Amino acid sequence: MPRKVTAVLCTAVLTVAVSACGDGGAKEPAVAREITVWTEENLQDRLEVQNQIIAEFTQRTGIRVKLVGVAEDQFSQTLTAAAAADDLPDVIGALPLAAVREMEANDLLDTETPAKIVDGLGRDTFSARALQLDTSGGKLLAVPSDGWAQLILYRKDLFAKAGLRPPDTYESLQAAAAKLNSPGLAGITLAVAPKDSFTAQSFEHVALANGCELVDNSGNVALGSPNCVRALEFYAGLAKNYSVKGKQDVDSTRATYFAGKAAMMIWSSFILDEMAGLRDDALPSCPECRNDTSWLAKNTGVVTALKGPDGTAPAQYGEIVSWAIPKDAAKDAAAKFVSYLLNEAYTRWLGMAPEGKFPARKGFDAKWSALPAGVTTKKPLAGIYPEDLLDALRESPDTFARWGIPQGQGKLVGATMGELPVPKALSALVEGSLTPATAAAQAKADVETIKRGIRE
Secondary structure, X not given: OOOOOOOOOOOOOOOOOHHHOOOOOOOOOOOOOEXXXXXXXXXXXXXXXXXXXXXXXXXXXXXXXXXXEOOHHHHHHHHHHHHHOOOOOOEEEEEOHHHHHHHHHOOOEOOOHHHXXXXXXXXXXEOHHHHHXXXXXXXXXXXXXXXXXXXXXXXXXXXHHHOOOOOOEHHHHHHXXXXXXXXXXXXXXXXXXXOOHHHHHHHHHHHHHOOOOOEOOOOOEOOOOHHHHHHHHHHHHHHHHHOOOOOOOHHHHHHXXXXXXXXXXXXXXXXXXXXXXXXXXXXXXXXXXXOOOOHHHHOEEEXXXXXXXXXXXXEEEEEEEEEEOEOOOOHHHHHHHHHHHOOOOHHHHHOOOHHHOEEOEOXXXXXXXXXXXXXXXXXXXXXXXXXXXXXXXXXXXXXXXXXXXXXXXXXXXXXXXXXXXXXXXXXXXXXXXXXXXXXXXXXXXXXXXXXXOOOO
């Protein structure tokens, strides 16, 4: 009997075959089909959408679902406690890549069911890169669902006036920051706060562009490489010479760009609805935005992938979120639920936040473009941004790069995101207490210490 299928049979909760209770045990009584699903999409409005999907799934299949919201920063602790109590759910949704690899490292995953789900839906309908990022040792660890991308945003109007090309290389980005930096206008606003995971994500985007990796193919920490030293030097130089002074973070960088006080910014795709004036709690405040809340969106260009001088190809940081099936789950019911969500209910799942949910399945492009984005005001992204940008966003899951994941070091990635050794070294470099070489050496040593503390 699957562990998580409800075993209490003679209660009013169950509606299936209750007459079998108390029959002397001649036959094993039927049990209600019920599964538990954890989701990291735990905001109230998104839980409501998921509960609507669940209600329809139950009506179609008879399988009941208990939905539990789990905060991303509490996932490791919650997972550890549930595993110790032998009380893991049947499905875990919206898991970032590092969390999937953490479950793999602790031998908590069913690595057979995800492939069956993908094959049932059509393997060729999934992003090949998303499947690759979810694969280890030839086994598919989880079912990729959707992703969000790190972006370089820039003021198209200022670039055109200055005769600048889009900032898609180290050289063009630095040239633009230097030329546009002036009193009242930062050339770029960059995160450097040492205790902000956003700083880690922003730097990783820049580092990947230069071929800087967290670990090599043997699992050795590689942050002391010349590629990483140059990436640190480049990022810190931008922050020191052309960004806003102080420990800029996820909120202050957005506020600076929204106020029209920076020509460029690195931020995630989740900013696209806010930049278009669709959220009253995060409205653009530039002078031109006062009469047209969508002005900044109309005058912002977007670069998806960046290339450094030592990089072999343009690279982009991105996150793929997936559906995982824990070991000892009610596999058949779990597979039906995940298949339903990625097919019949997929458009509504993406519609919770289309600016940060690029489909990892093919064939949903047109529907995704038409999905209303925003919170206070709803409007399709296709009505705001040009088609070539939407095309690039839709295609970005096919090219996402990540530190440590391809090398099987997902648990190390998760641990570094908890302790943030790279942002700490980067912040000290910006402040001037470290050189690029010593910052790289410090980050390398700190990550090696973290790695030694991880249970293999």
